[in-house]
Amino acid sequence: MFKKRTLLGVGVLALVLLLSFSSTTEAFFGWFRRGNQEEITIYSGRSENLIGPVFDKFTEETGIEVNVRYGDTAELAATILEEGDNSPADIFFAQDAGALGALAREGRLQTLPQEYLDKVDSRLRSPEGEWLGISGRARVVAYNTDQVNEDELPDTIWGFTEPEWEGRIGWAPTNGSFQAFVTALRVIEGDERAEKWLRGIQANNPLRYHNNTSTVEGVSRGEAHIGFVNHYYLFRFLAEYGESFPVRHLYTTNDAGSMINIAGIGALDTADNDKAINKFIEFLLTPEVQQHFVEGNNEYPTVKGMVVDNPLLKPLEEINTPDIDLSDIEDLEGTLELLSEVGAL
Numbered sequence: 001m002f003k004k005r006t007l008l009g010v011g012v013l014a015l016v017l018l019l020s021f022s023s024t025t026e027a028f029f030g031w032f033r034r035g036n037q038e039e040i041t042i043y044s045g046r047s048e049n050l051i052g053p054v055f056d057k058f059t060e061e062t063g064i065e066v067n068v069r070y071g072d073t074a075e076l077a078a079t080i081l082e083e084g085d086n087s088p089a090d091i092f093f094a095q096d097a098g099a100l101g102a103l104a105r106e107g108r109l110q111t112l113p114q115e116y117l118d119k120v121d122s123r124l125r126s127p128e129g130e131w132l133g134i135s136g137r138a139r140v141v142a143y144n145t146d147q148v149n150e151d152e153l154p155d156t157i158w159g160f161t162e163p164e165w166e167g168r169i170g171w172a173p174t175n176g177s178f179q180a181f182v183t184a185l186r187v188i189e190g191d192e193r194a195e196k197w198l199r200g201i202q203a204n205n206p207l208r209y210h211n212n213t214s215t216v217e218g219v220s221r222g223e224a225h226i227g228f229v230n231h232y233y234l235f236r237f238l239a240e241y242g243e244s245f246p247v248r249h250l251y252t253t254n255d256a257g258s259m260i261n262i263a264g265i266g267a268l269d270t271a272d273n274d275k276a277i278n279k280f281i282e283f284l285l286t287p288e289v290q291q292h293f294v295e296g297n298n299e300y301p302t303v304k305g306m307v308v309d310n311p312l313l314k315p316l317e318e319i320n321t322p323d324i325d326l327s328d329i330e331d332l333e334g335t336l337e338l339l340s341e342v343g344a345l
Contacts (some may be wrong), residue, residue, distance in 0.1 A: 010286075040065075040271075041068075041091075042092075043065060043089045044068050046263055048068075050296075062283070081108065089268050090273060097261060098330035098332065099330075099331040100182065104327055109266040112267060120304065124326070127326055127327075135301065139258060141228060141250040141251075141257060144219050144222055147168075166299075169226055169227070171201065172215050181256055185255075187324055187328045188256055202342055216234055219286075226250075232297065254320045260321050261326065265284070282305075290306055294313075
């Protein structure tokens with residue numbers, strides 16, 4: 001009887017040890033697999049609803065995990081500078097070029113591989129190769145087709161300082177995209193000329209709106225006959241109301257009124273996972289992802305030669321954009337001071 005119980009006890013003990021070993025082994029190899037899984041950390045100034053699906057698709061296709069910290073573009077850039085060499089970020093995904101330019105000036109961005117830079121329109125990447133645009137948006141003048149004849153529109157933004165436009169202009173001086181436009185105006189024309197334009201618009205008693213959406217709405221109602229906005233807001237209204245929506249775009253000639261800004265990326269100087277970073281950049285520049293930005297966000301692709309199948313979206317090569325290094329539009333503080341000085345804020 002004793003021997004039977006002993007043998008039974010030994011058997012139970014062996015089973016427990018086997019299960020324990022199996023569990024420990026699985027836990028170990030699970031830890032090992034996780035510990036060796038590629039991953040990248042991204043600080044994203046683009047909101048999750050706009051860019052989150054792209055991150056998920058990248059992980060699905062490559063197996064590379066994406067750790068994301070979402071936030072305001074300017075605040076994230078400041079955080080990266082504050083974190084210094086201890087920043088966990090591998091990639092900064094900015095909502096505008098100015099923040100990327102600010103990091104580049106502090107020496108915080110790597111030079112990206114030329115093969116990726118060569119894929120992007122030269123107007124939409126850093127001349128020094130430190131960042132590149134992933135999607136683009138154009139500044140336009142939205143006008144009410146019932147209130148304005150197309151041949152009445154001036155060729156440049158300076159035409160709107162003429163007295164005939166008094167009480168007919170809408171703008172959103174507190175909006176970030178408008179402030180980026182004014183910063184570009186300062187870079188292109190100089191502070192004195194930029195101030196002259198702002199005061200000229202102020203003299204025409206413009207209607208103030210909160211943002212691009214409310215500006216386009218105001219133009220559609222005829223409150224304002226024209227408004228300074230980004231291009232893609234009109235497409236949201238066209239999708240909802242159809243072609244009868246009474247607003248269309250003017251692209252001015254070779255001035256800040258037709259500048260192309262970008263949402264783009266830079267790789268931090270402290271990042272060391274070049275293989276994963278390069279896979280991520282390559283993924284963002286694929287036709288499928290570029291088309292996602294076109295169809296999902298109504299933005300411009302930045303890859304050269306892509307055909308945009310949208311009759312209302314003017315091809316980038318047909319827009320007379322100003323000659324400007326988008327890295328130079330980082331001086332938001334100076335723009336806010338100027339807007340306050342002229343009474344726009």
